Amino acid sequence: MSEQTSQSETYLKPLPQKDALSAPFWDALHAHELKIQRCADCSRYAFPPVSHCPGCLSTQLAWTAVSGKGKVQAAVTVDHAPMPAFKADVPYNVALVDLAEGVRVWTNVIGCAPAEVVCDMPVEAVFEDVTPDHTLLKFRPAR
Amino acid sequence: MSKRAALSGKYAIVGVSELPVGKFPDQTTLGLHVEATRLALLDAGLKNTDIDGIISHQPRFDPMRDYTLLIAKASGITPTYMTDISSSGEAPVFMAQQAMLAIEAGLCETVLCVHARKGATREGPANVEIREGYDEYFTPYGIAGGIITHAFMASRHMHEFGTTRAQLGAVSVAARKHALLNPNAMMKKPMTIADHAASRPIAQPLHLFDCSLPADGGGAYIVMRIERARAMKNTPVVILGTGKHHVHANLANAPSLTTLGGKVSSQQAFEMAGLKPADMDFAQFYDCFSITTIGAIEDYGFCAKGEGGPFVENGRIEIGGELPVNTHGGLLSQGHIEGMMHVTEAIRQLRHEVEAARQVKNAQLGVVSGHGGHLSSHASLILGRDTR
Numbered sequence: 001m002s003e004q005t006s007q008s009e010t011y012l013k014p015l016p017q018k019d020a021l022s023a024p025f026w027d028a029l030h031a032h033e034l035k036i037q038r039c040a041d042c043s044r045y046a047f048p049p050v051s052h053c054p055g056c057l058s059t060q061l062a063w064t065a066v067s068g069k070g071k072v073q074a075a076v077t078v079d080h081a082p083m084p085a086f087k088a089d090v091p092y093n094v095a096l097v098d099l100a101e102g103v104r105v106w107t108n109v110i111g112c113a114p115a116e117v118v119c120d121m122p123v124e125a126v127f128e129d130v131t132p133d134h135t136l137l138k139f140r141p142a143r
Numbered sequence: 144m145s146k147r148a149a150l151s152g153k154y155a156i157v158g159v160s161e162l163p164v165g166k167f168p169d170q171t172t173l174g175l176h177v178e179a180t181r182l183a184l185l186d187a188g189l190k191n192t193d194i195d196g197i198i199s200h201q202p203r204f205d206p207m208r209d210y211t212l213l214i215a216k217a218s219g220i221t222p223t224y225m226t227d228i229s230s231s232g233e234a235p236v237f238m239a240q241q242a243m244l245a246i247e248a249g250l251c252e253t254v255l256c257v258h259a260r261k262g263a264t265r266e267g268p269a270n271v272e273i274r275e276g277y278d279e280y281f282t283p284y285g286i287a288g289g290i291i292t293h294a295f296m297a298s299r300h301m302h303e304f305g306t307t308r309a310q311l312g313a314v315s316v317a318a319r320k321h322a323l324l325n326p327n328a329m330m331k332k333p334m335t336i337a338d339h340a341a342s343r344p345i346a347q348p349l350h351l352f353d354c355s356l357p358a359d360g361g362g363a364y365i366v367m368r369i370e371r372a373r374a375m376k377n378t379p380v381v382i383l384g385t386g387k388h389h390v391h392a393n394l395a396n397a398p399s400l401t402t403l404g405g406k407v408s409s410q411q412a413f414e415m416a417g418l419k420p421a422d423m424d425f426a427q428f429y430d431c432f433s434i435t436t437i438g439a440i441e442d443y444g445f446c447a448k449g450e451g452g453p454f455v456e457n458g459r460i461e462i463g464g465e466l467p468v469n470t471h472g473g474l475l476s477q478g479h480i481e482g483m484m485h486v487t488e489a490i491r492q493l494r495h496e497v498e499a500a501r502q503v504k505n506a507q508l509g510v511v512s513g514h515g516g517h518l519s520s521h522a523s524l525i526l527g528r529d530t531r
C-alpha cells in the first residue's frame with residue numbers, strides 16, 4: 001500500500017466526488033488554482049458546475065481563473081457536528097462566500113476564531129491539501 | 144378578474160385527519176399514510192371508493208417509487224388522477240392547489256391529500272434517504288442538514304436587520320405556549336426566553352431551542368367542489384388563495400438569504416383571495432427553525448422586511464395576540480411533520496373544533512406557509528370558514 005493511499009484512507013471526512021462536470025474544478029484546486037466556469041456567450045460565471053449556462057443555456061463554458069477574493073455572505077459556528085467525522089473540530093466555522101466574480105461557494109473561513117468571522121468580511125482563497133489527492137477551497141481574512 | 148382569482152372559493156376541504164405526533168417505532172411510514180387516509184374519510188363521511196384523486200409527498204426517509212400509488216392501493220383507492228410531489232416542506236400546502244386544479248380540469252372529483260413520515264424513528268434499509276443534491280460541494284466542509292442552512296439565514300438576517308437571539312426566542316416560546324394547549328404535541332414543559340437563551344448552541348446563531356423536533360406522524364385532507372362540500376357533514380373550509388414560487392435550488396444560487404420565495408407565493412395567494420394580511424385571524428407559518436417564522440412574517444407582508452424580529456415580541460404572535468401564529472405548537476414544539484399539521488390545524492381552527500384554550504375566537508380566515516429544501520421551496524394557502 002502506498003503512503004498516499006493509506007493517508008486517504010485515514011481521512012474520514014467526505015471527500016470531493018469528481019465527475020465529468022466537476023473534475024476541472026477539483027483538479028484546479030489540487031493545482032492550487034481557483035477556476036470557475038464562465039459562459040462564452042453571455043459572460044456569466046456559474047457555480048456549482050453546470051452542463052449548460054443557467055442564464056442562456058449555452059454549452060460553451062470555459063473554466064476561467066478567478067481572483068479568489070470575496071466577501072462573507074453568512075457565517076455560522078458549528079458546535080454540534082452534523083457528521084461524526086467533524087466532531088473533533090467543533091467549534092468550527094462554516095460560511096457562504098460570495099466571490100468578486102459573482103458566484104457563491106460553501107466553505108470554511110480559517111486563520112481566525114470562528115466567532116471572528118462576520119458577514120461582509122473580506123476574505124481570500126487558500127488551498128488546503130486534506131489528502132495527497134484532494135484539495136479543498138477555504139478562505140482566510142483578507143490581508 | 145384574473146383566471147387565478149376566478150378559482151377562489153370554488154373548492155373546499157371536507158375531511159381532515161391528524162395522527163398522534165411522537166415516536167412510533169412499531170408503525171411503518173406507509174401504514175401511517177393509510178391510517179391518516181382512513182381517519183380523513185371517516186371525518187368526511189366518505190368511503191375509500193369515493194376518492195378518485197390522490198396526492199402524496201415522497202417521504203425523505205425510506206422513499207419508494209410510485210409512492211402515491213402504494214398508498215392508493217393500500218387504501219383501496221383506484222385513482223383517475225394521482226401525483227407524487229417531491230418538494231419537501233412546502234408539499235402539504237402545495238397539495239391543496241394541485242387538488243383544486245385537478246378537479247377544475249375535470250380529471251377527478253374528490254381528492255385525498257395525504258402526508259406522513261417517520262422523522263423520529265425512521266425505518267427501512269439503513270440510511271436510504273433522498274439526496275439533497277450538490278452534496279459534494281458542501282459536505283467536505285462539514286456542512287449538512289437543515290440546521291446549518293437556516294443558521295446561514297439567521298446569520299444574514301441578524302447582520303442586515305439587527306434581529307436578536309431574544310427575538311428568535313420569542314418565536315420558540317410562543318410555539319411552546321401553544322403546544323402546552325395541544326394534547327397532540329410532543330413538548331409538555333414550559334419554556335422561557337431564558338431557557339431558550341441557555342439552550343446549547345448547535346449551529347450559531349441557532350441553539351437547540353431554535354430547532355424543530357424530529358417526529359413520526361401524519362395527516363390528510365379531502366378536497367371537492369364547494370357545491371358538493373356544502374352537502375357534506377362538516378362545515379366546509381374554503382380554498383380562497385394559493386401560490387407557489389421558487390427563486391433558487393441551492394444556497395450558492397440564492398439571490399437573498401432573507402427574502403425568499405414566500406414573498407411572491409403569498410402575494411399570489413392574497414391576490415387570488417382578494418384579501419390582505421390584516422384580514423387574517425391567524426397564521427400557520429412553517430417553523431423548521433425559529434428564524435423561518437420571522438422571515439415568513441416579513442415575506443407574507445405582516446410587517447416590512449427586517450421588522451419581523453420586533454414583530455414577534457411582546458406576545459403579538461401568541462393566542463390572544465394580534466396575529467396568533469402556529470396555534471398547534473408548530474414544528475418547534477408539536478413535532479416536525481413537514482407542515483401537514485400546519486394545514487390540518489388551520490382547517491380545524493376554521494371549523495372551530497380545537498380545544499377551547501387554543502381556539503382563535505370566531506376564526507374566519509387563516510394563512511398557511513409551506514417552506515422547504517434549501518430555503519428554496521415555497522407554497523402559500525389561504526383558507527376560510529364557509530360563510531354560506
Ligand SMILES: [Zn+2]
Pocket residue numbers: 039040041042043044053054055056057058
Ligand atoms: Zn450564458
